[in-house]
Amino acid sequence: MPRVFSGIKPTGNVHLGNLLGALVRWADDQHRADSLYCVVDLHALTVPQDPAELRDSTLRLAQILLATGLDPDVCTLFVQSHVPEHTGLAWLMECTAGFGELNRMTQFKDKSGKEGFVSGGLFTYPALMAADILLYDTDEVPVGDDQRQHVELTRDLAERFNSRHGPTFTVPRATFPPAGARIMDLQDPTAKMSKSDDAAPGTILVLDEPKVVERKIKRAVTDAESEVRFDVAAKPGVSNLLSILGAATGRSPEEAAAGYTQYGPLKADAAAAVVARLEPIQARYAELAADPAETTRLLAKGAEKARATASATLARAQAAVGLVPPG
Template sequence: MARVFSGIQPTGDIHLGNYLGAVRRWVAVQHEADALFCVVDLHALTLPRDPTELRTRTLELTALLVGAGIDPEVCTLFAQSHVPEHAELAWVMACTASFGELRRMVQFKDKSEGNDFVSAGLFTYPTLQAADILLYDTDEVPVGDDQRQHLELARDLALRFNGRYGETLVVPRHVIPPVGARIMDLQHPMAKMSKSRESPQGTIGVLDDPATITRKLKRSVTDADGEVRYDPVAKPGVTNLLTILAAVTDGDPEVLAGRYQQYGPLKADCAEAVVEALRPVRQRYAELRADPGATAAVLATGATKAADIAGVTVERVRAAVGLTPRQRTALGPRRGRPGTLVAMADTDLATRARTLLTEERAGLLGQLVELGDDGDGASFDDGHADSSQVSAEKGEVLVLVENLKAQLREVDRAIAKIDGDVPDASFGTCEECKEPIAADRLEAMPATRWCITHA
């Protein structure tokens, strides 16, 4: 099964065009491939962002993706910043790319032109994007023409790195995504519906209420001749309505055109169909946002799964370029708090692993005691004038708590396997294929359940 990686920034609101053109395709892809979907919050930092808004939008986007049908049990859904290996590999890729290559990136030219301040992050953005892809031994990357240049750079960097240091990184393939519905602005039907376009009446947000959706569609621009037919050139407004109706009902826009003699009934049916198509998305989203811990748990689970793969890739890269091996702390290389060093000496692997896991467990319990089971141990300024900031900070702590709990469950299971207390699994054996896990992988991640093939 091919591994597929896709990312989306937590900036702006997801609109109907995003949902029909990309998100619904992701929902299908998760059942066809080993899919990783990443909320690329680090990429959002290339422009100044309000911290509270960025935190909130990251959680909102996660909840929206799950509401739209992304299943965290089937795929890997996570936030980019929750896996530090992204930043580490991005630096190595920045050292592999040339200044000239980055300067030639069309998106950098477009986004920097006319701005007084241009961040270095915007310039090196493609190397972080390359790291996002290469970190997971990605086989296929479905991107449109606007991102094709960045993917080609990622391929070039992987080939150059392998040429210098030996076969280390998987070179991804570009896959042209299936042509989804091209949804146009309701007020300017010659332009794509866009979250950045200053046309609020022409854009349908996935979370818009039914009355708003109906109003926008009934006021959409058509033309004066009154004939309903599918003709993108001569009748872009009417064609857009037929395209939307066909997309949400799995119909054919040209066939649908034959059912209408007037614009009014077409607009009414289109509004009703869109409202019904988005209703379950809004309902599931509302459930998740009502329980911040649920979204936090999704991100924590996804980060754990993603880090299992990313950690192995980074260790390969570090070894290839000549960086000295890291001494593992009790909390492992990805944990933020120092612990007792446990060198992987020439003793029994299971014994060494159990020592490391036991100390990691103590560290995790200490952090959970400090934060409280529901994050109530953290201090917040509830009297702060900006209540949304307090809410966002509480959500961030809940993410951390759920992440710690997920790590603790994995550590406890690994210890139980070493002790022989898990009847259906044994330490050092992949739970998927039942084959032995490589020793270097176990030394790097003693709590892992899977070999690199099935991670």
């Protein structure tokens, strides 16, 4: 079985784009691969966080992941900071990465231009992300297009380390879902849905009530024409609705377009499909939220399982660079 690793930050709220673009695939992948899924709370610290909110959002995100179908008896689900090997390997990756490589990372350029305070961690976090992946001899990293550059850097660092110090790391590859990878904002279909704005009318949150989902989709931007077809360049709003409908019902956007001649029925069916997709997730989330101790127990179980692999990988890497083992 291939080994799969992916992570998600506990900042903002999980939205439909996260669910249909990544989390649905995570739930499927756990049955075909040795899958590890991580709440990357350390990555959240690259910008200032409220401690109480970070704790709450980390637990809430784990509960949503469980509610979407991740089974801790099948996959490994854990919180990044519960496995200290992540920070141990991150330093080796920082020493393997070049300043120019980190300086060229697109997300650093975008975020540093928006933040009043730019931390050193915001600059070096791609090295931590590489450590996240390499710790588990990962074969596949399911990502969206915006994370492609990070996986390429991880591959470069693994190959450079292996060339310098001998075979140490598995070189991973990025994989991309066939549909639903780019769920866009309903009000601005040229931009992705946002986790950071709870009240955004173009973002459907996984925990939104059915009436809220229906209202947001009903008000989604389309265009002046009436033809329903999947054409991202010419009809971004309609194409986004078709992506949502297709991903929610297990079809391609092109297949989802069949039979529609007006936008009204398309919006109504897209809303109904999303509500039906979210209903069991919201019910399971409510059960988990009522018993936070059980979520904590499951995360501890996942961290113990993850450390069995991570500790061996870190020890191998430390020996390769010449660090003296303890004891």
